[in-house]
Amino acid sequence: MQIFTCPFCGPRDESEFHFGGEAGNTRPDGADVPAERWARYLYMRANPKGATSEVWVHMTCGEFFIMERDSVGHKVAASHPLGGAEKSE
Amino acid sequence: MTRRYSAFSLFKEGLAGQTGWEPAWRSPSPRKSYDAIIIGGGGHGLATAYYLAKTHGVTNVAVLEKGWIGGGNTGRNTTVVRSNYYYPESVALYGLAHRLYEGLGQDLNYNVMLSQRGMISLCHSAIEMEIAARTVNAMQISGIDAELYSVDDVRRVAPIYNFSAQARYPVFGGVWQGRAGTARHDAVAWGYARAASGLGVDIIQNCEVTDFIIADGRCRGVVTTRGEMRAERIGMAVAGHSSVLAAKAGFHLPINSYALQACVSEPVKPILDTVVLSPGTGVYVSQSDKGEMVIGGALDRIPSYGQRGNLPTLEGVISGLLEMFPAFGQLKLMRQWAGIVDVVPDSSPIIGESPLPGLFLNCGWGTGGFKAIPAGGTLLAHLLATGKHNDISRPFDLDRFVTGRLIDEAAGSGIAH
Ligand SMILES: Cc1cc2nc3c(=O)[nH]c(=O)nc-3n(C[C@H](O)[C@H](O)[C@H](O)COP(=O)(O)OP(=O)(O)OC[C@H]3O[C@@H](n4cnc5c(N)ncnc54)[C@H](O)[C@@H]3O)c2cc1C
Numbered sequence: 001m002q003i004f005t006c007p008f009c010g011p012r013d014e015s016e017f018h019f020g021g022e023a024g025n026t027r028p029d030g031a032d033v034p035a036e037r038w039a040r041y042l043y044m045r046a047n048p049k050g051a052t053s054e055v056w057v058h059m060t061c062g063e064f065f066i067m068e069r070d071s072v073g074h075k076v077a078a079s080h081p082l083g084g085a086e087k088s089e
Numbered sequence: 090m091t092r093r094y095s096a097f098s099l100f101k102e103g104l105a106g107q108t109g110w111e112p113a114w115r116s117p118s119p120r121k122s123y124d125a126i127i128i129g130g131g132g133h134g135l136a137t138a139y140y141l142a143k144t145h146g147v148t149n150v151a152v153l154e155k156g157w158i159g160g161g162n163t164g165r166n167t168t169v170v171r172s173n174y175y176y177p178e179s180v181a182l183y184g185l186a187h188r189l190y191e192g193l194g195q196d197l198n199y200n201v202m203l204s205q206r207g208m209i210s211l212c213h214s215a216i217e218m219e220i221a222a223r224t225v226n227a228m229q230i231s232g233i234d235a236e237l238y239s240v241d242d243v244r245r246v247a248p249i250y251n252f253s254a255q256a257r258y259p260v261f262g263g264v265w266q267g268r269a270g271t272a273r274h275d276a277v278a279w280g281y282a283r284a285a286s287g288l289g290v291d292i293i294q295n296c297e298v299t300d301f302i303i304a305d306g307r308c309r310g311v312v313t314t315r316g317e318m319r320a321e322r323i324g325m326a327v328a329g330h331s332s333v334l335a336a337k338a339g340f341h342l343p344i345n346s347y348a349l350q351a352c353v354s355e356p357v358k359p360i361l362d363t364v365v366l367s368p369g370t371g372v373y374v375s376q377s378d379k380g381e382m383v384i385g386g387a388l389d390r391i392p393s394y395g396q397r398g399n400l401p402t403l404e405g406v407i408s409g410l411l412e413m414f415p416a417f418g419q420l421k422l423m424r425q426w427a428g429i430v431d432v433v434p435d436s437s438p439i440i441g442e443s444p445l446p447g448l449f450l451n452c453g454w455g456t457g458g459f460k461a462i463p464a465g466g467t468l469l470a471h472l473l474a475t476g477k478h479n480d481i482s483r484p485f486d487l488d489r490f491v492t493g494r495l496i497d498e499a500a501g502s503g504i505a506h
């Protein structure tokens with residue numbers, strides 16, 4: 001069992017967490033977004049081998065956050081709140 | 090030298106002290122240019138080379154494999170072969186593969202040990218039985234030999250299943266495919282390699298593609314750990330590493346890479362002669378010809394390129410197995426491993442030209458592409474030889490993610506493999 005760190009609850013079992021997608025994938029806005037752009041947002045992924053930055057959810061507390069980790073060795077470099085700046089206001 | 094495998098050549102070599110056997114495939118040095126290059130020496134890449142040579146007469150072909158052939162998912166899979174899919178597009182694809190598998194041993198002159206022992210996908214509630222009836226109808230209309238089994242039918246084909254009144258996932262019946270079964274994974278890779286090599290294809294191992302040669306907006310060759318090689322048509326069949334090469338070619342794919350684990354028990358005498366899948370536990374199992382229980386389950390929950398697998402998923406698979414077959418609690422686990430699989434949102438493969446002209450894709454098979462190897466090879470060979478889609482590959486083009494015409498088999502027919 002690997003231990004992940006929720007920025008709100010601290011270290012917890014990996015099975016309490018759920019992968020939520022690559023960080024920085026923002027939803028296109030507006031009425032005339034072309035189909036190619038929707039496809040990029042909905043489906044296309046970098047899926048990097050090595051350093052990754054991802055959105056995760058800690059299912060027990062319901063918070064979404066960013067986890068930086070290595071997709072080969074699974075070592076976690078950091079986890080921090082999503083949009084931390086807004087949150088602290 | 091003895092080339093053809095037969096009872097007669099076995100007898101002859103027996104008398105000659107086994108001295109006349111040729112290596113199954115040649116190991117030539119790479120050349121500077123080919124008519125076609127295939128990246129990835131798994132089942133799909135090797136089958137592509139074979140059909141390019143056999144069907145299209147294109148023999149100036151190289152298969153480049155970074156490790157050893159069959160060392161990726163092809164040599165790590167649980168070898169279930171079936172074609173009971175829901176959508177007509179999928180039935181055309183997997184049905185072609187299934188028919189080719191049935192003649193493959195003869196075609197390749199290599200025993201791939203296809204064992205059509207049948208497969209039962211269980212239903213655990215009355216509601217699941219209703220959905221199964223609909224699924225079976227759809228499959229029968231598409232010409233697939235699917236049958237709806239009652240609980241008594243299931244008892245007949247899998248008597249050691251847990252039918253007790255306390256079972257967490259009671260059996261109400263299931264979906265049976267009699268032509269489904271297993272094949273020997275290494276034999277499929279080696280058989281295609283041997284047959285392709287015999288037709289003139291260069292199989293080059295320990296040769297990793299690290300970049301593409303791109304000129305005038307077209308893919309013109311590859312940079313490898315064994316030098317540069319040029320070709321006007323390049324196919325890639327690298328499964329879980331598709332995104333890594335796509336990044337070198339300058340595009341993204343709708344793929345996430347995950348570890349998929351499997352494990353085997355110690356070998357025991359014959360006790361289970363079909364493949365059994367329980368959607369309730371997410372576990373499926375068959376008994377290998379050696380006697381081991383070959384056990385598979387769901388994907389790991391963490392995107393990964395670490396070819397090991399994490400413990401929580403393995404624990405879930407083993408507890409599911411013991412719920413299905415309490416008697417297996419006496420077995421020792423012998424080995425556990427994982428492969429990195431290429432998971433696509435609609436659980437269907439991607440076959441077609443990539444956004445970089447001259448580079449063609451065969452990927453996205455995820456947890457279930459072993460059964461598709463003869464078809465994946467046929468279709469990528471057709472693309473490389475003609476530059477155009479075959480009717481069967483057309484619906485699986487990358488463009489479906491823009492048009493929205495997804496072929497959602499996870500929703501249509503449930504779990505993959
Ligand atoms: C545990 C497990 C169980 C499975 N069970 C089943 C099952 O029961 N039934 C079923 O139908 N399917 C199953 N599958 C899925 C099936 O194994 C795969 O879909 C199929 O083998 C894919 O074949 P492939 O040739 O595309 O990929 P692979 O066999 O993975 O071959 C790709 C090759 O490309 C090579 N490669 C990668 N990058 C490069 C590079 N840069 N340069 C050169 N070479 C490169 C790799 O080394 C590898 O050998 C299972 C998979 C796993 C992991």
Ligand SMILES: [Zn+2]
Pocket residue numbers: 006007008009010058060061062063
């Ligand atoms: Zn938390």
